[in-house]
Amino acid sequence: MMDLFQRLGRTTLDKFAAIGRATQMLLGSLFNLPNPRKGFPLLVRQLYMVGHQSLLIIMVSGLFIGMVLALQGYTVLVDYGAEDSLGPLVALSLLRELGPVVTALLFAGRAGSALTAEIGLMKATEQLSSLEMMAVDPLKRIIAPRFWAGFISMPLLALIFSAVAILGAHLVGVDWLGIDTGSFWSIMQAQVSLEKDILNGLIKSLVFALVVTWIALYKGYDCIPTSEGISKATTETVVHSSLAVLGLDFVLTAVMFSN
């Protein structure tokens, strides 16, 4: 019986310690920037790894999601003779929900797992300790550029995702199913607002960027430095950040879009 309480207490304290370490790492890398001249090339390199290399998966999945939305929306709307409203249907569901959320999920799988594995291996091969031995702060040199790269690229990726998906919906809806192109765009423009829809979607993807990159970097930085530990940390990154994104999405939607 005592043993059970002991274990319960230990687990709780461990969780709190983990949250504390994660916050320390976040603050240490956010407000501890390397000087711009040295830091900028590092940031550009990470933007390439995290952002540019995710472009292909984001654009292809965006195109197909837009096309599927248009097909499904059309089959329902055509029964009511309202197929002209396909434009706002697709645009609003993409800008408010699917764009930020699907981008964050893909980003967690494509870039988050890579970040965790990279930093985990750095830890396992003691590269992080050697940096410290040379009086280089690994938070500054390794974590901070990756964190900022994730924070900058995710909103851009979400915007690209939505834009490509709307073009995909246009391809299916207008070119294949024969909706009038003028009403497709004009009804969409009448329904979508810049502040309420596009900027709120952007705020969402900024929040998701923070959460996903933070979880990925923390899991890598805090992993058990063995091959098994790295594999566990990578899995945890994808699982935890996907759940966090979906949960946060509900909270943000409730705050932003319920009047």
Place this chain on the structure above:
Amino acid sequence: MNSRKIEILVGLFVFLGVAAFTMLALKVANAGIGGSKETFELNAKFDNIGSLKVRAPIKVGGVVIGRVENIFVDPTLYVPVVSLAIDKQYECKFADTTNVSILTSGILGEQYLGISPVIASESSQQSCLGQAVAQSSDDLDELFGVESKALKHGDMLRDTKSALVLEELIGQFLFNQGGE
């Protein structure tokens, strides 16, 4: 991978992001040019607003000149009050006898506000804009002693027509049938 190539590819990535934002802002959303125009506000009391919504269009002969800004219940009379945000260029152009009614586009469509404007007289337009009123003897309103004002920011529209509610119409129809 040399660093110049990486820089170019990252530049391409950021450019694509900005291009996507521009496309969404200009092509998908209505804002940009049309959304943030200067407006002035009018209020109108109705008996029943039906299912009029905030952001519903305000039209003059089918042309959108503004949007419904807010809908609330008057704290003393307990009737719905609609505030209208109308394009600034129409300020001081309509007389206060202008009629505003809640209309429906199509059979099942959205409800909107239709304004049938009464053009304000020259002198009331000038006094509304705060200019010196040029005396003109041939002003019909003054001849008949009718005092009409031009509508400016914060004014109340009095001539309003409420939304048609289907249940009331059916009720009236049945009542009339019964009477025959």
